[in-house]
Amino acid sequence: MPVSSSPLAPAAAADVSRSPWRSLKYRSMRWWSVANFVSNAGTWMQLTVQNLLVLQITGSAAATGLSMSVQAAPALLMSLVGGAAVDRWPRKLTAAVSQALLGAVAFTTAVLVACGGLNLTVLMALAAVTGVIATVDGPACALLGNDLVPSEDVPSAIGVGSLVHSAGRLAGAALGGVTVAFLGTAAAYAANGMSFLFVAAVIPFLRPAYGALRQAAPARRGSGAGAAGRDAAADMTVRQGLIFFMRRPRLVALAGITGISAVFGRNYTLTLAVLVTGPLAGGAGSFGTVSTVLAVGGIVGAVLGARLRRPSVRLVGMLAAAGALLQVVAGFSPSFAVLLVLVLPMAVVESVSDTAGKTVLQTDPPAHLRGRVLGVWGSVSTGWGLAGPPALGLLMELAGARGALVVGGLIIAGSIGAGFLLRGRRDVTVPVLVREAGAGVLGTAA
Template sequence: MRWWSAANLVSNAGTWMQLTVQNLLVLQVTGSAAMTGLSVAVQAAPGLLLGVAGGAVVDSWPRKVTAAVSQAVLGVVAFATAALVAFGMLNTGVLMALAAVTGLIATVDGPACALLGNDLVEDRDVPSAIALGSVVHSVGRLAGAALAGGAVAWFGTAAAYVANGLSFLAVAAVIPFLKPVRRPQRAARSPEGRTPAAAGGSRPARKRARGGAREGLAFFLRRPRLVALAGITGVSAVFGRNYSLTLAVLVTGPLAAGAGDFGTVATVLAVGGTVGAVLAGRLSRPSVRLVAAMAATGALLQVAAGLSPSLTVLLLLVAPMAVVESVSDTAGTTVLQTDPPAHLRGRVLGVWRSASTGWGLAGPPLLGLLMEVAGPRGALVAGGLAVAGAIGAGALWHGRRTLSATVVPARRAAEAEPLPELAPVA
């Protein structure tokens, strides 16, 4: 797990180096902001359309092989992009093709690497492993963004892609030496009520995944806690969390601060996210209820942030906001990756990737429209209230449903119980 985490830290730093300069590169090549947005959409499209199919591939093939191959191919794509940039051969068509290929590979790479990390520890340590992955992601993001400026200044734009390619190869080189924990076979049930043995659980993985993508989607839709988790995360992603957009406009607009001040806000968000992931690592059994409580708390803090009278007050609110939202995200990821039976986890993650890509694409335009109508303060306040209100309404509905499921059967049983016979009167 230590080797895997170190390799992922290098990979995350390389990825964020590339992401830091990628939009700038597209803008330089095409000269169009619209084409820059289109390249982002093209890269996200495979996750939206083929996420479930990518998860089925992860369930069908050995996880180490799948992760190693996908990481190596992503490295090749990064090196190819660097070469095209260096020789001035990059054009709009090639850019879109590379974006589509990257997005397609990521539909397999994402769930494969996530589940491989969980395979390296005992079941009781999976929440801590997921939290460690969140810490690695946050630290890699900070390091990558910081290194990107120096690399581009000294060696040019292609250097960021070369560094990212090397980071992918580092992960691919480590994977063959990882030793997953041996877990006993368990009699978990499939959505149809069959045990893994009856459903092919004792056969090789590619035969066990014969149900294909539809089985993963059916399991997801029949699992109320996963549907609730998707609802909480989706509404939070659409009406909150897009702080690179909303807080940037708030800081440079109503608060009359500069780009450097927003950099300070972004740093506080990243540090708070890291602290939240560390705290989440101490959770032994995260639940959807915890995810909802933390998401609602973050939404209320977002409302307060929208009303901030000064940058200092905003910074004081942003720190706990990042902490509770990181705890919510990490707890939700733990539920998502541990709730399904092992032979369905890749497909469930594929369903999640499709859903999360959808709300990830819908969120920024909706928030942009809301800011046009209500301004940055109004967008933050309205978005936070929408998130908190939706979570509160869902909690009330769940509570009433649970109460009905408990009280009605008890009342029917009491009504069906025969009355005691009365003793004869003398």
């Protein structure tokens, strides 16, 4: 299976194409996209039946929610360690091993389901193991995909990845129902295990494109001489990644923009569901229509985001603020039809903003720190992911569905606007201080 990418000439690497599909001109990226589609379809096939399985075992909706929390919890606690592992170990090997381990967990679950040996305790343990492996697999696979294309084509790779994720989700949900109906629940887990093994089999054949930013070679223990060797080892620690993130203003600003947007603006499955079924007097079918429009907008936004070349944090902030203002207007929607008109651009703006933010996050740090930066991001994003729904639910209790959309949108737009103003004031103040200091030095010298 020849999957190597032929090096492109420097003239081709300097191509300024803005096609959203430009990353697919690299053969390895095409294979990686196929592998991701298969993996996503398998994962969503399993997720489609997993909640039903928990309900069958326990009969408790609370247990279903608990199983999801148990799987997510390791990301809050161990993402920093997982990111450090991605930086320290060869990326292709790390991704292949993590995919194989996830496949082993899926096959184990399939066997236990088929033999009737799966109980709640075992299911929770398997969910926790999956969450631990995912803290390594997530950043490894994300950065491996970026390694296959030149840096200017990373937005295209991320946008294509979003499209592949959406397509895999639709295919997996559909296949999950068919698989369970004809072959049973165990078959869905087994199929997901096969999808992980397929990805693991493809990875060894992937090759970086000309101009791709490859992973820096990790420092070997004992390599280097004296202080140089110790410095190289110290630079591979978890602490070093956290320090870099905290001292990088654009990454801190990106985290602030994304976090406040996630808490107050992107839980549309909650806010829009209550708005549609409450003040707008719609039903489950109406919310299904809204969900479809959100999905379509996400796909359109992923295509538009893939056209970006070098997005900035400022662009992410502007898009997030625009989405927040659209959310405010949506809160005043007098009818279901008006809401639908607003939902599409809301989803498009959110998707473009996500692609731009991921590009900044995955390309801004130096190559040897990217895994740990994604590890920091995994911890903080899990935190706001867990805190967001309860906070938004409380806001809806106090202000209603319309009020939550309006107040949440104003909080997002106001916070981002204040951040821009403070940044602009600092940019103006610093040059003035530098000029005054320079004038003082010259006066003293005279």
